[in-house]
Amino acid sequence: MQVVIVADAEAAARTSAAILIEQVSNKPDSVLGLATGSTPLAVYAQLVAAYRRGAVSFAKVSTFNLDEYLGLNAEHPQSYHYYMHEHLFAHLDIPAQNSHLPQGWGDPWQAAADYENAIQAAGGIDLQLLGIGRNGHIGFNEPGSSLASRTRIKALTPATLEDNQRFFAAGEFQPTLSITMGIGTILEARKILLLATGAAKAEAVAAMVEGPVSAACPASALQLHPQTILVVDEAAAVGLQYVDYYRQAQREQERLLAQRGQYAQP
Ligand SMILES: O=P(O)(O)OC[C@H]1O[C@](O)(CO)[C@@H](O)[C@@H]1O
Numbered sequence: 024m025q026v027v028i029v030a031d032a033e034a035a036a037r038t039s040a041a042i043l044i045e046q047v048s049n050k051p052d053s054v055l056g057l058a059t060g061s062t063p064l065a066v067y068a069q070l071v072a073a074y075r076r077g078a079v080s081f082a083k084v085s086t087f088n089l090d091e092y093l094g095l096n097a098e099h100p101q102s103y104h105y106y107m108h109e110h111l112f113a114h115l116d117i118p119a120q121n122s123h124l125p126q127g128w129g130d131p132w133q134a135a136a137d138y139e140n141a142i143q144a145a146g147g148i149d150l151q152l153l154g155i156g157r158n159g160h161i162g163f164n165e166p167g168s169s170l171a172s173r174t175r176i177k178a179l180t181p182a183t184l185e186d187n188q189r190f191f192a193a194g195e196f197q198p199t200l201s202i203t204m205g206i207g208t209i210l211e212a213r214k215i216l217l218l219a220t221g222a223a224k225a226e227a228v229a230a231m232v233e234g235p236v237s238a239a240c241p242a243s244a245l246q247l248h249p250q251t252i253l254v255v256d257e258a259a260a261v262g263l264q265y266v267d268y269y270r271q272a273q274r275e276q277e278r279l280l281a282q283r284g285q286y287a288q289p
Pocket residue numbers: 058059060061062063089090153154155156157161162163
């Protein structure tokens with residue numbers, strides 16, 4: 024896993040957006056895996072800004088989101104369909120039919136199977152953007168999830184329900200079930216970019232990077248993925264034991280890339 028430590032949440036969003044833009048510039052018909060939650064919001068704002076200044080086009084891109092609540096329709100303000108439309112899709116040139124989210128209504132078993140098929144039919148995900156829950160979840164794969172799991176229904180833990188309670192009004196229906204890509208599904212993405220910021224994520228980040236590969240921390244499964252980049256700010260990196268090494272490796276990587284540029288000169 025490549026660990027990139029940057030100063031703050033703003034720098035983390037900038038770095039992550041640059042990676043996504045590079046992906047789309049290199050492969051305009053990229054299939055992107057997208058995430059929700061508070062963390063990616065600043066990344067999406069950067070993508071919208073880049074699109075508006077003409078730096079990138081998403082006209083050929085397809086997207087697949089990680090997850091959705093069960094029991095909310097696409098118009099519900101807390102649904103991830105609504106979130107993605109509000110924060111990203113309404114502001115970019117992605118054709119509407121190219122954006123996919125798991126369906127939180129109707130037959131969820133059928134929706135899960137259809138979602139897996141749609142990802143396959145699109146040729147698989149080129150770059151998957153992820154956040155991480157305080158309990159180490161990715162998507163809604165809560166602790167205890169099979170590391171080989173596929174898109175399916177998943178019950179939310181009390182910790183996740185509590186974390187997400189702030190988005191629902193008092194007395195409003197808050198879903199306790201979700202439909203989420205599985206960990207096996209996520210691991211099939213060709214590249215993975217996980218973004219984590221703030222002190223509340225430090226423990227989960229340490230477990231993901233330096234703990235054992237274990238269903239107790241679903242994000243630790245990313246240790247098995249050959250092309251994962253983790254972008255963290257200083258606050259989320261405080262629990263990492265080998266932080267000096269990650270910084271050194273980052274410097275070496277930059278030096279090598281600069282050299283490669285030199286060798287590429289005619
Ligand atoms: O970025 P936040 O709001 O801390 O959310 C943490 C995680 O919880 C989820 O929203 C649940 O799907 C993830 O997508 C996200 O990475």
